[in-house]
Amino acid sequence: MGTGAVAVVAPDRAKQRRGGHLWKKALLHFSLCFVMGFFTGFAPSSSSSWRAATQHPPHRAGDHLAASRVAVDARVNLVPSPPDTAGEVGLVGAAGGGGGATVDVGDDDEEAGPRRLLIVVTTTRSGAGERRRRRAELLRLAHTLRLVRPPVVWVVVEPVADAPATAEVLRGTGVMYRHIAFKPEENFTTAAAEAHAQRNAALAHVEKHRLAGVLHFADAAGVYDTGFFDQIRQIEAFGTWPVATMSAGEKKVVVEGPLCSASKVIGWFSRDFNDGTTRAVTYNTETDLNPAGVAGTRVHTIDVSGFAFNSSILWDPERWGRPTSLPDTSQDSIKFVQEVVLEDRAKLKGIPSDCSQIMVWQYGAPSSQ
Ligand SMILES: *[C@@H]1O[C@H](CO)[C@@H](O)[C@H](O)[C@H]1NC(C)=O
Numbered sequence: 001m002g003t004g005a006v007a008v009v010a011p012d013r014a015k016q017r018r019g020g021h022l023w024k025k026a027l028l029h030f031s032l033c034f035v036m037g038f039f040t041g042f043a044p045s046s047s048s049s050w051r052a053a054t055q056h057p058p059h060r061a062g063d064h065l066a067a068s069r070v071a072v073d074a075r076v077n078l079v080p081s082p083p084d085t086a087g088e089v090g091l092v093g094a095a096g097g098g099g100g101a102t103v104d105v106g107d108d109d110e111e112a113g114p115r116r117l118l119i120v121v122t123t124t125r126s127g128a129g130e131r132r133r134r135r136a137e138l139l140r141l142a143h144t145l146r147l148v149r150p151p152v153v154w155v156v157v158e159p160v161a162d163a164p165a166t167a168e169v170l171r172g173t174g175v176m177y178r179h180i181a182f183k184p185e186e187n188f189t190t191a192a193a194e195a196h197a198q199r200n201a202a203l204a205h206v207e208k209h210r211l212a213g214v215l216h217f218a219d220a221a222g223v224y225d226t227g228f229f230d231q232i233r234q235i236e237a238f239g240t241w242p243v244a245t246m247s248a249g250e251k252k253v254v255v256e257g258p259l260c261s262a263s264k265v266i267g268w269f270s271r272d273f274n275d276g277t278t279r280a281v282t283y284n285t286e287t288d289l290n291p292a293g294v295a296g297t298r299v300h301t302i303d304v305s306g307f308a309f310n311s312s313i314l315w316d317p318e319r320w321g322r323p324t325s326l327p328d329t330s331q332d333s334i335k336f337v338q339e340v341v342l343e344d345r346a347k348l349k350g351i352p353s354d355c356s357q358i359m360v361w362q363y364g365a366p367s368s369q
């Protein structure tokens with residue numbers, strides 16, 4: 001504090017003598033700043049270095065306000081009058097009206113136009129052990145989703161018996177959600193069969209309500225890089241990326257996913273980090289549907305944790321070059337999507353462009369069938 005005191009009691013005489021000089025200096029500074037500001041106004045505002053310098057942490061108050069406002073707006077938009085007859089007229093109407101798929105959040109974003117809706121679908125498993133973990137897992141995923149820029153709608157599917165407890169968890173998360181109580185017609189013999197049926201229930205809901213956006217199946221126990229969700233927003237048709245699968249008991253890590261070049265998928269790989277082995281298959285030609293088909297290793301299916309897609313495909317399959325008379329499109333949407341992702345490779349976008357970065361981690365056995 002000593003130096004501060006000295007500065008305050010500086011002699012008046014000196015102050016007066018320098019008074020005129022200070023004024024001139026101030027004027028000069030002022031005009032310099034004015035000129036700089038004037039020209040800065042012409043600088044492109046979307047320059048990445050400027051953005052990097054002015055990035056705010058996701059917790060600033062404005063975001064919360066924006067998020068709650070969006071939640072209200074989006075809820076209004078997202079509850080469209082469901083076209084019960086999915087005829088041609090319904091399709092045209094949904095396409096022309098935009099279907100309330102995007103929400104203009106009106107913040108200081110550099111992107112042109114409103115952000116697309118992210119539809120994050122989480123399925124659950126029945127069984128006592130699963131039920132005990134559910135609250136913790138849902139809360140953790142909710143915390144991740146709260147960091148994602150709106151609009152995001154979280155579709156949670158679960159057995160009808162467990163729904164009341166989960167409804168209470170979901171209400172407190174601050175994430176916009178749809179809670180689907182699932183009442184199966186059969187007793188499932190495997191967890192995979194149950195998840196499959198729940199995914200179809202979620203897709204039926206998305207289709208019925210025309211929730212247009214980018215849809216991804218997020219496991220409740222999954223771990224996500226927050227930048228991931230901004231990346232998948234860019235998906236036009238389908239997108240895929242590498243996923244790390246960790247098995248807690250065996251301390252194993254396996255990464256599986258696409259081999260990419262300039263966002264194009266040129267093959268698939270599976271890398272075991274414990275023994276250092278990598279298996280990879282690449283497409284032989286541009287039109288080759290099954291990579292390394294000659295070698296006998298074919299990619300038959302893609303795990304749901306490894307892809308996202310434009311949900312419009314659910315009610316607009318014709319546009320993606322598929323026959324409308326597909327036998328089980330409406331019954332088994334998830335199978336249809338998994339097939340179409342692998343078949344329509346030209347529309348499949350690798351994320352990030354060289355697929356080198358792992359942004360999704362999950363627990364459990366790698367589900368390569
Ligand atoms: C499912 O199992 C329960 C008993 O665990 C049984 O009461 C019910 O009838 C079964 N449902 C079907 C469709 O098999």
Ligand SMILES: *[C@@H]1O[C@H](CO)[C@@H](O)[C@H](O)[C@H]1NC(C)=O
Nearest residue numbers: 235236237310312313316319
């Ligand atoms: C999503 O798919 C629909 C066609 O089903 C298409 O009209 C729309 O442009 C796609 N969205 C984006 C962002 O590419």
